[in-house]
Amino acid sequence: MASVDVDMVKCACPDCVCVVSVTKAVKRDEKAFCCDECAEGHPDHAGCDHAGCSCHG
Template sequence: MASVDVEMVKCACPDCVCVVSVAKAVQHEGKAFCCDECAKGHPDHDGCNHAGCSCHG
């Protein structure tokens, strides 16, 4: 069986459409997020502010 290196993953925030590189992702509780707002669960309902994404928790 061949091994596969995953370099890009979807942000773990359920509402987020962002894809982030594993190396640059914000790691929180073993999950990869595109930014601190997503990682914190949008406590102030601020979005990630990435183009084309409307997540706000």
């Protein structure tokens, strides 16, 4: 069985469309997020501010 290296993953925030590098991701509870806002569940309903993404938690 061949091994697979995953370099990029979708942000774990359900509303987010961002794809993030595994090595640069913000990690919370073994999940990868694109930024602190997504990782914290958007406590102030601020978006991730990445172009083309409209998530706000």
